[in-house]
Amino acid sequence: MLLKQGISADMSGPQTACDQDFGKPDNGPGPDMLEAKLWDNPCPFTFRINYLALLYNTPLYNWIHDTYGLKRPEYVVLYSLALADGGSARDISRTSGFPKNTLSRAIKRLELMGLIEARSKTPGGGRKQALHLSDKGRALFNETLPAFAAQEQRMLTALSQGERQMLFELMSKVVIAANDWAGGLPPEAGPTN
Amino acid sequence: MLLKQGISADMSGPQTACDQDFGKPDNGPGPDMLEAKLWDNPCPFTFRINYLALLYNTPLYNWIHDTYGLKRPEYVVLYSLALADGGSARDISRTSGFPKNTLSRAIKRLELMGLIEARSKTPGGGRKQALHLSDKGRALFNETLPAFAAQEQRMLTALSQGERQMLFELMSKVVIAANDWAGGLPPEAGPTN
């Protein structure tokens, strides 16, 4: 996730924590494990990335679940189609990381709930099927998006406009170069001969 | 995850994708859903963060699982204790996002595998218990850490040293300010009166 440059990070938890209160209340004494993971971690970048993902996702998805009864994969499908209408389950899987069977179930349920257009029933699956949000689905998206956007804004309040711009560009660079670094593992893979 | 500043992102998948091949092979045509999530997303920062977490975590945890038979929560416990020896299950939960029952199981198994020191058996749980890696556990950590660190380095190859420094500082700022922005939801919470 990060780079090793003096600090360090542990990484990766579940991408949402359903337990946690995350009320900022005190957190006063105690978490000096957090200090260690922030400032004494061989993987400082990745820890930060995973930790930010956790802090951001958890309350939002809990809220979505409690308010709309949608599980994470379901909302992700909704969100994905809102941004890329006509996308397929495979596209969503590639860009979200959920396995295709999980998405198959999510799509089935969304269809049942009338949040996405009914597909011309293809029993066995067949070939790539373009998915579309229903009006109801789009309405739900429009209703919930502000919360996601607002939380992102709140997350960034510590940064100036210039800093946000910079952060955006740096993260973009890394993502764009993903073809060159992602998927190289297992580590033992050695040189590409 | 991000901020909204012109671009956008959908967010949050499972934090590792066990399916996915992620071989960078082609990905040539097709994923223009990825394009949409990157460049036309109301939450461009959070998408990038979640996507990077996905790309980074997936191959590493798959490798850990295949090579050492450790599941994600188990390895996270190991990693956490390596950085903060004597930490408790609660500390790990707070910093990783895994619920405490999942960690309880993970710890039990690690203990059984001899990777962490046996705790003076406290049936019901009792009060905070400090956990410690065994020599074997530390050896496993030392053996696996390089892969995590190396992958983080590979991830950052697109950035110059100065850019890495900048990225590090920006992410640190956001994390440090977490008390001010995290956990504010549900969104409806309104002003704090």
Add this chain to the structure above:
DNA sequence: AAAAGCAAGTTCCAAATGGAACTGTATGCA
């Protein structure tokens, strides 16, 4: 110093997850 409160850890069990096998469609090749 008993009682109440609280927090860490464990157990239980219903639900969700995801690997593997399968179904069915499209595409490439002979």
Add this chain to the structure above:
DNA sequence: TGCATACAGTTCCATTTGGAACTTGCTTTT
């Protein structure tokens, strides 16, 4: 045109997950 391959989507089922209730032990109150 027929066959083989590739691949999107589905189904199956064993494993994992995580909310809720419970146990235990520290800490505060009176």
